[in-house]
Amino acid sequence: MSYDVLVIGGGPAGLSAAVNVRARGRSVLVVSNPAEENPLWRAEKVDNYLGLPGRSGAELLTELRAHAERSGAAFREGKVLSTVPMGKEWYVSIGSDMENARAVVLAAGVARAKKFPGEAELLGRGVSYCATCDGMLYRGRPVAVVGYTESARREADFLRSIGCDVTYFARPRTCVITGEDAVRSVTCDGETAEVACVFLLRPAMAPTDLFPGLAVEGGYVTVDRKMATNLPGVFAAGDCTGGPLQAAKAAGEGLIAGQSAAAWAAAAEKEG
Amino acid sequence: MLKHLTEETFDTEINAAPLAMVDFWADWCGPCKMLAPAIDAIAQQYEGKVLVGKVNVDDEPELARRFGVMSIPTVVFLKNGLELDRKVGVMPGEIFTQVLEENL
Numbered sequence: 409m410s411y412d413v414l415v416i417g418g419g420p421a422g423l424s425a426a427v428n429v430r431a432r433g434r435s436v437l438v439v440s441n442p443a444e445e446n447p448l449w450r451a452e453k454v455d456n457y458l459g460l461p462g463r464s465g466a467e468l469l470t471e472l473r474a475h476a477e478r479s480g481a482a483f484r485e486g487k488v489l490s491t492v493p494m495g496k497e498w499y500v501s502i503g504s505d506m507e508n509a510r511a512v513v514l515a516a517g518v519a520r521a522k523k524f525p526g527e528a529e530l531l532g533r534g535v536s537y538c539a540t541c542d543g544m545l546y547r548g549r550p551v552a553v554v555g556y557t558e559s560a561r562r563e564a565d566f567l568r569s570i571g572c573d574v575t576y577f578a579r580p581r582t583c584v585i586t587g588e589d590a591v592r593s594v595t596c597d598g599e600t601a602e603v604a605c606v607f608l609l610r611p612a613m614a615p616t617d618l619f620p621g622l623a624v625e626g627g628y629v630t631v632d633r634k635m636a637t638n639l640p641g642v643f644a645a646g647d648c649t650g651g652p653l654q655a656a657k658a659a660g661e662g663l664i665a666g667q668s669a670a671a672w673a674a675a676a677e678k679e680g
Numbered sequence: 681m682l683k684h685l686t687e688e689t690f691d692t693e694i695n696a697a698p699l700a701m702v703d704f705w706a707d708w709c710g711p712c713k714m715l716a717p718a719i720d721a722i723a724q725q726y727e728g729k730v731l732v733g734k735v736n737v738d739d740e741p742e743l744a745r746r747f748g749v750m751s752i753p754t755v756v757f758l759k760n761g762l763e764l765d766r767k768v769g770v771m772p773g774e775i776f777t778q779v780l781e782e783n784l
Contacts, residue, residue, distance in 0.1 A: 489710070489711065490711055490714070490769065490770045491770075492714055492715075492718075492770050492771065492772055493772060494714075494717060494718065494772075494773075499714040499717075499770075500714075501710035501711040501713075501714050501770060502710060503710055504708045504709055504710045505710045505713070506710045506711070506713045506714045531751075531768075531769075532750060532751040532754070532768035532769060533750050533751070533768075534750055536751055538710075538711075540708065540710075541708075541709045541710065541711060541751075541752065542750070542751050542752065544706065544708065544737070544738065545737065545744065545749065545750060545751070545752070589748075590748075590750060605750070620771075
């Protein structure tokens with residue numbers, strides 16, 4: 409189904425964007441990892457969120473999410489893997505599925521763009537970011553899953569269920585992927601596995617991997633006062649645009665990005 | 681017109697076309713679904729000039745193996761039956777048409 413706005417990320421920035429898109433009467437889909445995987449979820453106490461002092465990160469996120477749900481935002485759990493502009497819309501792939509929208513708000517938090525040695529070179533030749541996409545190509549063969557979230561464990565279970573022989577590396581600090589034309593092995597924190605494929609399952613894709621051509625500065629997405637990026641119809645809010653990495657700042661930016669995205673969608677609709 | 685290629689038809693179809701573009705896909709692959717409208721549009725745009733084909737890697741594992749497809753979507757370009765380029769992953773349709781224009 410097609411939406412006016414698709415929001416990537418279910419933290420304060422993304423949820424605020426969603427509420428404000430709905431306030432303008434536009435449809436919105438929020439795509440995010442489970443709330444428990446949001447770094448804010450683990451914050452013991454957030455004391456500087458105006459009007460709601462003393463909440464734990466989990467309590468705050470739960471209230472924000474409930475607000476966005478009441479506003480009529482649609483939700484979908486999953487990780488956005490790639491995007492592509494098609495005519496006047498953005499197509500967004502989520503695991504093994506896709507959605508499309510007139511405008512996108514990127515609010516996926518901080519994702520480090522630093523790659524492991526061998527990762528970029530062997531991408532598509534045994535390095536994969538999506539178990540449900542590429543798993544079937546490796547049935548009956550040894551694969552490695554480098555996982556940083558609970559969802560990654562579920563993806564590893566999926567790979568086992570379709571007949572892959574899975575070695576699971578839980579949150580390694582560093583990995584080196586080797587092979588010439590195709591992946592041969594991966595070594596994570598000193599442990600080596602001979603595999604045909606390495607699934608790298610991080611909490612989020614780096615913004616520049618998600619949006620080829622996206623302007624960034626010092627690792628943060630470049631935005632103007634309307635939270636518009638250099639790409640048409642793409643807005644950004646929250647930690648991905650830079651510090652301070654705090655909930656109140658994220659919610660404020662989310663408000664602007666949501667309104668800008670809603671206005672973009674309205675204009676696009678008018679143009680036809 | 682878009683052609684769904686199988687192991688049986690692949691070589692005959694490809695050898696008969698001076699220029700071909702083949703999309704390796706599967707229906708459990710989200711990025712492949714994203715690419716589908718672009719592939720359809722290219723098939724129409726280059727009707728009669730380029731053979732635009734699709735190979736379902738689930739139905740045709742041998743073809744996927746033969747072309748060393750390790751991630752989908754993978755789009756392979758063939759001139760007179762020989763591979764001249766390939767693009768892995770989702771990208772805008774212009775990337776594909778650029779390869780076609782350079783090799784028509």
